[in-house]
Amino acid sequence: MAPNSAREPARASNGNGTGANAAPAPASDDVLPIGPPSGLSSIxxxxxxxxxxxxxxxxxxxxxxxxxxxxxxxxxxxxxxxxxxxxxxxxxxxxxxxxxxxxxxxxxxxxxxxxxxxxxxxxxxxxxxxxxxxxxxxxxxxxxxxxxxxxxxxxxxxxxxxxxxxxxxxxxxxxxxxxxxxQYPQKLLIKMVKRMFPHNNTETDSEGQQFLRVAYDMSIDLYKTFAPIKQPTFTLVTAILELTSLFLKAHKDKIRALKERAWHTETGCVLETMLDLMDLYTQFPKSTKVGPMFEINKLMDVKIDLNKFVSKDRYQRYYGWCDRCAQESPEAHPVTPGSATSPATNNSSSVKRTAKTNEGTLRFVFNAENARQERELVAEYFTDEYEEYEVEVEEPIRESDGRHAGRSGGGHPHRNHGHEHGWSPYPRGRGGHHHDRHRGRKGHGHY
Missing domain, CATH: 1.10.472.10 (Cyclin-like)
Incomplete structure (x- = not known):
């Protein structure tokens, strides 16, 4: 039996790689095959x-x-x-x-x-x-x-x-x-200090070493704040250099020679990082490396000068702060303390999972554009669409049966032509007459 022509591979082709028996090009729908649901994506x-x-x-x-x-x-x-x-x-x-x-x-x-x-x-x-x-x-x-x-x-x-x-x-x-x-600010910090203090003479080298000693300890103290997860490397290093010059009261002209635009940073971001460090040094000086090197009065004076500079030039304390968004943000309810089975008090190898995942698998995507395309591609297969419309239906009216004829008719409610079908609205008395429902009660009817 001859093989199926649909399954036969292409054998003849012309110089361009295409021929009469060449396989057809895949359709656009076959380029991106539909796979399983994407689940929950986290970027x-x-x-x-x-x-x-x-x-x-x-x-x-x-x-x-x-x-x-x-x-x-x-x-x-x-x-x-x-x-x-x-x-x-x-x-x-x-x-x-x-x-x-x-x-x-x-x-x-x-x-x-x-x-x-x-x-x-x-x-x-x-x-x-x-x-x-x-x-x-x-x-x-x-x-x-x-x-x-x-x-x-x-x-x-x-x-x-x-x-x-x-x-x-x-x-x-x-x-x-x-x-x-x-990010590793120490590597960039050493390069910028070398640019500020070139190897010309011994005096310059000693000043550069003293400056680098304070700045390097400050780069360690920087990780005791949330600044490393808020600002890029250039901003962190620029803030360290600015604050070190304020502490030592020297080399301000060399700091000003470093253009902020050339180092991919903004003045507002640098001021925010400097104030974060000053909050650390004024509130927890003994828990830092640079805090014990200077008196607390000097640290307070530097912080006051920074706050005056921020208010004078109309900078915000936090770069990109939105007052309206802060007012519209919902109030979050605090979580309850950990129970006896919490990993903080339990030495078992199991870890408590608190991720709010209802269905699907949690996936981590590093390209936001690819994640958006994938979500749009899969959404059409999991979106429920409803259409509302009205339909007029004629329902037949049921005819009343003979048992309730006395209730629906206009005659006497107890007149059933001698037949006792159905129920009577009032109980009969012992005398037998069906009109004496008030018999025996004084002031109601006759005796």
């Missing part, structure tokens, strides 16, 4: 504005006094453990960024800040290719907290916490949306 964002950040903190019932302390302690724990394990500063930047992104979505009542900080450092070690086992990180944190009780990573006391850290690692990856983009 990660690298930066979050202050207004959106405050709304997210309000949704989790953010307690400012308590959560600020947890934020400082968590970043400080990451820094000390990083130094103990001799990890580079880029691992610290990555871990602190993941720590902030996780804590703005989940309250501390559900997840202990120490567990989140160590798990963020564990994820950052993998991302930055500075591999450390979870037990090594837990052991370093234990030895720092208990100097007289040094342990080794092979100790069995770290088995349960290691399983929990691995489970929390998956949750951190989903929280950041598998977006591993992190």
């Amino acid at each position: 990660p964002t690298q930066y979050i504005q202050e207004q959106s950040l405050r709304q997210m903190l309000k949704n989790i019932g953010y307690d400012e006094a308590r959560e600020d302390t947890y934020r400082l302690k968590g970043v400080q724990l990451i820094d000390t453990v990083r130094q103990s394990l001799q990890l580079p500063v880029k691992t610290f930047d990555t871990a602190a960024t993941y720590y902030h992104k996780f804590r703005i979505r989940f309250p501390s009542a559900e997840y202990n800040y120490e567990d989140v900080a160590l798990a963020s450092l564990f994820v950052a070690c993998k991302v930055e290719d500075t591999i450390k086992k979870s037990k090594e990180i837990l052991c370093a944190a234990h030895n720092l907290a208990n100097p007289g009780d040094n342990k080794t990573p092979d100790d069995k006391i770290f088995d349960a916490r290691s399983r929990f850290t691995v489970g929390l690692e998956r949750h951190i990856l989903e929280t950041i949306g598998f977006d591993f983009r992190v």
